[in-house]
Amino acid sequence: MSVDRETAVSHVEVIKREGNQLRGEIAEELINETSFFTEESIQQLKFHGVYQQDDRDLRKQLKKEGREKHYQMMIRARIPGGVLPAAAYLQFDRLAEEYGNKTMRITTRQTFQLHGVLKGDLKKTIAGINEVLITTLGGCGDQVRNILMCSAPHRSLFHQALRRDLLALVDELSAKTNAYHEIWLDGEKWQPDNRAAEEPLYGKTYLPRKFKLALAVEGDNCVDVYANDLGIVAHRDGETVAGYSLLVGGGMGRTAAIADTFPRMADPLTFVTPDQLIETCREIVKIQRDFGNRADRRYSRFKYLLHERGLAWFRDELSARLGRPLVAPRELTWEQTSDHLGFYPEENGRFALGIYVQNGRIHDTDRMKLRTVLREIMETYAPEVHLTCDQNLILSGLTEEQGEAIKALLLDAGVPLAEQLSNVVRYAMACPALPTCGLATAESERMLPDVLKEIDQLLAQLGLQNEVMSVRMTGCSNGCARPYIGDIGFVGRTIGKYDLFLGGDFNGARMNALYQELLPITQAVDTLRPLLLHYKAGRKSAERFGDYCHRVGFEALRAGTLAEAKDAQ
Incomplete structure (x- = not known):
């Protein structure tokens, strides 16, 4: 893992540095006649929420026939905390039907992926997502990804405060480049003197690798908070937020053939008051920006920086940047990891219904018409939708009568209710x-x-x-x-x-x-x-x-x- 980082950077770092704040040649390649993007554009596209893929089931046959791969795009949205209105859900459903492979997939980070989108339909699909005020910028790439939050549709003042802090974090830690709007939306370019030379947080080369955040409520670890680069655990004092314990250095990735790569659980770092949260999280991200490994992407995640330099070094560095000593984190207790499925009341007299979606794939089969029935439910009842970290979804804001009617619709469509599932x-x-x-x-x-x-x-x-x-x-x-x-x-x-x-x-x-x-x-x-x-x-x-x-x-x-x-x- 020892590398001279002053002289050595990875090929991806060069692409980012020379990409003009995520512009690269994407706009030009969008209108050429090829069915695929070049390597440079592939790396830039990730920041816009797009992965170029191909149908690997067809690779061997297409190669035998002397034909190119069946290229297609996966588009991942950014939906903070996984909350979206029924109208936005229906827009994803429409886009999946018109441009994708007629399925939607709920990810383990509370958002939607659309698969099977062809290059020629990419701009129309992304513009369609933005029509319902959802972006794909930040869905992928070396930046802060979709920020997780407990998916339970609580309506208390405490949970409203958590939602406000979540959205403030999203605003603070999101990329500010106008390239996204230039390429995918109105096409209008800012004049050079009207935009910063580089990102205020990310600079010209963004982060060394992806950076994941999750916000949990103490007692219910439904977001797998320890698996994130930065975990945020809210402590409750009645209807107010007493503060947050921050955990750092989690991450699940490893390379099986390389012994010194590993998954890691986040370590408790410090306790912050609500007014200190945004500044502290920003400085944590900046330390990874400034010290993370940019030479070898296998060791570029935040967890390797902490492993190499130690938690004590990181505490000192963060304290110096904040200009104050760090307060010890609170001891955490976990009573459950709820999937929030089933039918249950909310605080405001309404009800929620959590629906199981196997592996997050929303589609119709011969035995189960999940996609069709969910479309009918959205059109008829317009519930608020909460996507969960277990790849399921929750319908919120229902009356008791609506909930019973929806359960009947699900059963008629062959969709099992939560209580009918085995625990496994x-x-x-x-x-x-x-x-x-x-x-x-x-x-x-x-x-x-x-x-x-x-x-x-x-x-x-x-x-x-x-x-x-x-x-x-x-x-x-x-x-x-x-x-x-x-x-x-x-x-x-x-x-x-x-x-x-x-x-x-x-x-x-x-x-x-x-x-x-x-x-x-x-x-x-x-x-x-x-x-x-x-x-x-x-x-x-x-x-x-x-x-x-x-x-x-x-x-x-x-x-x-x-x-x-x-x-x-």
């Missing part, structure tokens, strides 16, 4: 992976449902069907579905083989650990069976599977599983 299915997550993600080395979204079905059957056979556990799967080691903090994590290494991680904390406050490398997914249930038997025989009252694996340790699990499995049979 309800708390599972997967990333998209193949065929669209260019980084994927294995299946995830298309694989997990079958794996969950087998795990469900196994738990039923063992009498453990009521146990609550989280199963998370990704198609590569980057960890978009946060597999490193699940009770069970499957991380794809190659087609059909996964690294198996065990021992996470269901409440998201502890990482799991690697139990077995390159496990054939066809052997997943056979591998889990003796472990679950061990758990059934040795668990304490109400102890969850991840907690049990962490307590007894892998050595004991490996030594005892076979013997205890035979005894249990």
Whole structure:
């Protein structure tokens, strides 16, 4: 990890520096006759919320036929805290139908992705998103990404204050370049003397890598706050915000073949009052801007800066920039990690209905017309929509009668209600992976449902069907579905083989650990069976599977599983 950063920078850093505040050649390439963008524009497009992909299912056949890849774009919006009106939801639905692959995907960061958009339709799609006052700037790229917040649709004065602070953070930490409007919207260019030479926060080269923030409410870690570069935990004092504890240095990505890359949980740093929040968060981002690794992108995330220089150095640097000593963070307690699904009252006399969306994919199948029924619900009842960090959605502001009517519509469309789901299915997550993600080395979204079905059957056979556990799967080691903090994590290494991680904390406050490398997914249930038997025989009252694996340790699990499995049979 030791690099002379004064002389060495990555190729991406050069592209950013020479890209004229995210303009590059995007506008010119949009109107040429090719179906794809060049590498320089691909890197610039990420800041605008766009990834160039191709249909990997078709690669081999197209290559055999001597044809180019089937290029398509993924567009990711930025929806702070995942809250949007029904009209905006319907606009995404329309754009998915007209320009995308007729599906919408809820991400693990509370926003929408549209897949399958062709280059020629890209500008119309982004302009359509902006028509409902939602942007894609900040959806991707080396900048602060979509900021998360507890998805529960609370209406208290306390939660209103949290929402205000969230939006203030978004405003402070967002890119200010006018390139986005020039390229995608009205096309009018500012005169050079009317715009700053560079971004006030980001400069010419923005951040070394992406930077993720999440705002949790103490007691409910539904946003997986420890998995973020900067975690913000709100402390409540009646109906006011007493302040925030800040956590730094979390991140899920690793490179499986490189031993000194790793996922990391955020460390408690300091407590700030509400009036100190914005300034402190801005200075934390600026330290990563100024000291983060710009030579090797594998080590450019904020967590590696903290690992290399230490938390004590970071405290001193932040304190010097703020001109005040840091106050110790408060001790945190987590009572739950709620998915906020089901039907329940809000504080204002209205009701909310949380709906499960498998792996976040909103589409119609032969057995379930999820996309169709959600469109009907939005058109008829116009609820406020809250996207969750578990890839589900919540309809807010309903009357009790509307909620009952909507539940009936869902059931008629083949959509299960939350209480009808098994716990394994309800708390599972997967990333998209193949065929669209260019980084994927294995299946995830298309694989997990079958794996969950087998795990469900196994738990039923063992009498453990009521146990609550989280199963998370990704198609590569980057960890978009946060597999490193699940009770069970499957991380794809190659087609059909996964690294198996065990021992996470269901409440998201502890990482799991690697139990077995390159496990054939066809052997997943056979591998889990003796472990679950061990758990059934040795668990304490109400102890969850991840907690049990962490307590007894892998050595004991490996030594005892076979013997205890035979005894249990």
